[in-house]
Amino acid sequence: MTQTYDSNNIFAKILRGEAPCSKVWEDDVSLAFLDVMPRAEGHTLVIPKVPARNLFDIAPDDLARFMPSVQTVARAVRAGMAAEGVAIQQFNEEAGGQQVFHLHFHILPRWTGVAVRPPGGPFQNAEALRPHAEKIRAAFAAL
Template sequence: MTGTAYDPQNIFGKILRGEVPCHKVYENEHVIAFMDVMPQADGHTLVVPKAASRNLLDADPAALGHLYAAVQIVARAAKAAFAADGVAVYQYNEAAAGQTVFHLHVHVLPRHEGVSPRRHVDGMADPAVLAQHAERIRAALAH
């Protein structure tokens, strides 16, 4: 356990409740996946469980199986949608490890040989570009 309580007012909690819009690519009863607004690569997607937890350290183990099954689905689609050479999957736990939003989430980044990821703090992406990227992933999911 982290010793710190889950705060339902975090941005992902607000997205889950429909209070903040997102560019959704995938959803089932356990998870939602949407475009990261500060993408480190084209197609950078976040997969977020609907169950409340700060991170891996306090998550219900049953939720983790649903989460990572969805990560696999999204990673395959993102790789195909962006003709990527590979896919990086990142997950951070607590501020010291780089976590900035305290709702469990997994980053899925399509990666191309010789192309370094962008810095996550370089600013928000154009919403129209994010919408196009989301559509590409949704199309790949449909195949």
């Protein structure tokens, strides 16, 4: 069943500058920012700039241009947060766990013995996210 893209979803609004975010990276094909309900310290979202509801809707050429951004952001998150590893998650449609219907990848820094928090956790404002955003932004310079 094909669903349509809603250009009023929160990530589309962020891309248009109509909603704020704690940006850590931007290039011509992607935007990366901290999740406001982080499951781990430094939990980062990477979204394509093209309107795509999920993995099934993005054109293969657009996906091919976008995926290096996911890799680059994952490297910066791992380095900036001094993480031992990262988990990368991507959900499709409500039954698959997707909550915002604009394609996005979750980059979760991981450390041995530290569990991720459950989804939908407490909201964190930009001030609370700032130290993590600064660490991740600084890591891009070293990549």
